[in-house]
Amino acid sequence: MGKSSKDKRDLYYRKAKEQGFRARSAFKLLQLDEQFHFLDNVTRVVDLCAAPGSWSQVLSRRLFEGDTEDNASKRIVAVDLQPMFPIDNVTTIQADITHPKTLNKIMDLFEGEKADFVCSDGAPDVTGLHDLDEYVQQQLILSALQLTTCLLREGGVFVAKIFRGRDIDMLYSQLSYLFERVVCAKPRSSRGTSLESFVVCIGYKPPQNWKPCLDVNMSVEDFFQGCEIGRLSLSDKLPDYKEEPRSIAEFISCGGLDSFDSDATY
Amino acid sequence: MKAEELSHYGPSICVKFHGDYVVAGYGVYIHVYEVKSGKLVNQSQIFHKNKVHGLAIQKGLILAYGARSVSIVPWERVLKYSDNCGLEKMCPEWIISAEFSFNRSSVFLLTSYNKVLCCDLELTVKSTKAVFGERAILYSGTITVHNDDKVMVNAGTVMDGIFVWDLFSEQTQHHFTDHEGSIFYVTASDDGKFLASCSDDRSIKLWDLSSGKLVSTGWGHAARIWNLQFFGENCDKLISVSEDCTCRVWDVCQQGEDLQQMDIFEVHLSKNVWGVDVDSERMIAVTSGNDGRIKLTDLLLKSRSGDESELFSMDDIRSHGIDLQSNEIVKGFYWLEFGLVVMTSEGRVLQYNQETLKWSSLLIDRKFARYSTTSGVQEFEIVIFAGGDCDLLILKFSKDGELLKRKSSHVEALSKSTMCLVDHEGENFIVALQSPNEREPLYCVKFNGESLEEEAHFCFAKPANFNSSSILYHRNFLILGSRYSTLVVFDLQHSNSPPMILNRILPGDAITSIRFVEATIDGHSLFSVTDRDGYYCFVSLELGGMGSDIVLVNKTSKGFLEGAYYDERGDYITYGFRSNTFGIYNETKQFDITSVLCGGSHRQWKFLPNFGSEEFVLIYVKASCINLRRFHKSVTSIALRNGLHGREIRDLTICPNKYGDNDHIFCSGAEDTTIKLNRLEGVTGMTKTVWTLRKHTSGLQRCKFVSDEYMISSAAREELYLWKVSTMYDSNPYIKILATLPPSTEIPDLRIMDFDVKFIEGTNDFLLVTVYSDSAIKVWFYGQKSEKFTLLGEGKYETCCLLNISLVVLADRLVIVVSPTDGHLVIWDLTDSTPVYVKDQKVYWKPTDFSTPLQLPFYLMRLHVHSAGIKTLQVRVLSANAFLVYTGGDDNAVAISEFVTQRGKSGIVGRVLDCQTAGAASTITSVNLLNNGANLITASVDQKLRYYNVSGNSLALKDVLYTTNADTGCVDVTPSATNGSIVLVAGVGFSAWHLDHEDS
């Protein structure tokens, strides 16, 4: 989220233009995939917080270009608060992903089938109150995670943008209850000077004793009640202050040292 | 190790008036201030880690909330105890707002998913309320408690506008969707008539709650609005605070589609005012912001005492029975204790008595018709008129306005006089007359202030281009400020000796004021000088000798400068015009004291003390009327607390020289492009900014003291300045720029990411190495004599950005350690590519011709230490052939690497000794050795300080401290007076810690 004047000078910005991507963010997904290969063989995906749509473009190209068989079973759903110009083979929805009704709409589009991959590159309106911004960011991730628990197949992959602030280790800890491996990855196309990175959660393992259940009258937090993801549960008495479980995820820098450095001036 | 946070300055999100107090959420603390005295009554910690975002106060209880924390604390405990963390409770969701119930037996907590928890005073949840199906995340919300049965929730969503719902029936009453984007604040008036809201669209909307209609929209804020409060007797006004640093007052009662803005105040620095409240009885607003400032604003500043302003037309004066000519106009005026003395175009002297409110005509002297200048000496109750033909008329009054003495004289030495400057010292005053003729001397007469007898006169030959605009009579010296920012010092005891002339001491033109500040220990005198173009400086002069030294040059952000002075508290106060207003500004604390819309500087005006402590009068002519504007001392203190920067602090550096016995000085550089020179009290950690320097034009990258008095700062656009700090003055420390690094192109766009310095043995000359965002490295020589940087050599790493550099001197080699964004430590040997030689780990100059910069060699070696950019490094030289590098990175790791040179070989061998990959949960932004290298402290963006024992080749984590400063970016350390360390930590906000290294 740099200033636009800087973006103009940015190499990735120029590269995006050349390759027909709507935003330089495309390279973040490409570099993440280069490292983790999570887009190999996926057929049904959800792209949350997708506007202007460069991730959806990457997904559309990956899923539909070249190989034409089985196109009928393939599916890309993209959601954002902002309207999006159409992208081939992508169904777009303009909605708030924290609203339970939105998740219902997405579920409907999958007609009972599971997804292989869910990603969210969401970023809220940054206010400058760091704790609030981080909270809202984490809520976007939890909303995405809520959908994920309802929609992702076992073993599937979830990728989300994070800002590594004060409570990021609490999120790592929560995610590690639901996935086999949780990695914090920083593509070289994401500026080192920004706190942005991506959490790559590999191998979805639905909890045994908890069944996700979407209810339009439930908030994200209500939804995860009873799911042992280490969050506070609501008892009659608000509990005293206590430190919640935290863990530090493995860090991987991706994109290779030969890729362009987004902090450099060229 | 024992750690104590001594002080904290940082974002304050909420403020509230409570009786005679202001209660403010300040980080994890609640601060209580007494409004009248401005004194901090208590600082009480409320939460372990979360910031206090909001407050409700009822019946001796404070309900505080912030993030997922909530607490109900007795007011007595908030006043008395420093720690109330034990009462903190955790809510499963973020709390957007909280209120007491009408009968105060319970509380309502509105959480971020539009649900209200109804709790008793023990915070046991009795019931929860929500509107079916509306559970998207909220950005804002408030609860309006009308009575036991009616409680309304005003909820602001991300994309679905505002929901106003009834708590008990759980039914939506209004759904307002006219705003665009997220709703950042929404509140209802106490009487339930109106709702006010603001959103990402930067407008304020006022809604009628009975009809459900949009009443009006207010535009004006230049950025997003964060808070709104209704106030006034009938909730007829609204106050708003914004990202644009202003607070604005709006008129709720008006008709029409536009909400009318009634007033605007600039209250905080660079970005974001978060909290606001109004005491409707006293009509004072309190605001709190990202800059850590808690500020009071008198909403009636312009009308409070009633005698603030008076206006007299010529007809008004005639109505006092004075027979003015039809074309007679005001030519000059002066303010004395009884009131005003005026000279007209007819040579008529008028007198206005502020006690009796009467105008009278005193005399007519045609010599002063057409052309005259008016000045005076308040201390002697004297007014002085000078005519164009070198006539002087001096009138002396009693305190209540009776004319006591009158003296006329004529100066023969000049053919004409166009400028008359007056100043006094002791029992005397001096009148300096200046002729437009360059060859004529400057003629000065010394008078006795009581008898008005002429005691002496002086004829000074004028230097070239002399055209004086200000005067100071100080200890037998006459200091005149002239055009081209020139100061001329005439010695009254040796009027034949040539004056001392200081040319171009400021970038502007006319010098508008000269004031004596202090006599210094080296026998110099320190003066403050301002120029009309907005610059000011402090200059130290050896009176009677030739020595002079400018110790500070700065520019105010507030337009032109007519003068400046230190007030009772030691704050530097400036005044002057800015477009069409005249304003008084606290330059030290960086806020407006007051301003008057007077129509600009191209008019007759005088700004003089009003014979009371810190009271002033501005007299000006506008539309041929005389305007009198008195500035009273504020009814309250103006700032309850002053913070540091309004935006992220990027770096800070402590001066090795202390200031006085207990104070430290440090510089901080921020995203807001300013550098601040600050004083820190060693024992209490109390910190105050002394100077705010606006030299950089882009966000700061680094600032670092490189010696006892030299500090270097760097930023984007290839900006790098060498500063000199003076600590020998009592009034304040001072700072000025010694040299500027020449950029490589006319429109530089590279960032200077870091730099390091090594002094040439036995001199004040040094080598400087700078690293850039395009992978470039440059080596410079700084010569103290020339005060210039010369490029010695340059090179490049690869294409990636270079983040850090350290110069290391080994037995006979000079090497640099550079960290790029690729996670390597890269070593160059500079010994052969710079005109220096190294002996016994000291650097000497090798006299060579270095007119063409050398090309740096290929790097010697590199070591892969981190898997992402190394954000911080510190070098520790172990011996003549080995050094350690402590690093912290974007990969959360902290590492120690060792580099060793081998005897007889040119290579260097490096290896990683220890690398803790989970050194933090986020980017490590700072590593600092302390306690003579026995310990290491790291700071990271997860808001933690980690304290390690450094034993041999490894790090052992000993302690983790939490810091309230988000975006934790920089740390500096200095030994404390008690064998511990003082640690300064900054990011968004600033804290001073004391660490006691003894194991307890």
Ligand SMILES: C[S@@+](CC[C@H](N)C(=O)[O-])C[C@H]1O[C@@H](n2cnc3c(N)ncnc32)[C@H](O)[C@@H]1O
């Ligand atoms: C960085 S952009 C995404 C860029 C995108 N991945 C691409 O490659 O074009 C972040 C997006 O998050 C969206 N967003 C933020 N909060 C949201 C919410 N609650 N629901 C849906 N989208 C949201 C914003 O509207 C914004 O378009």
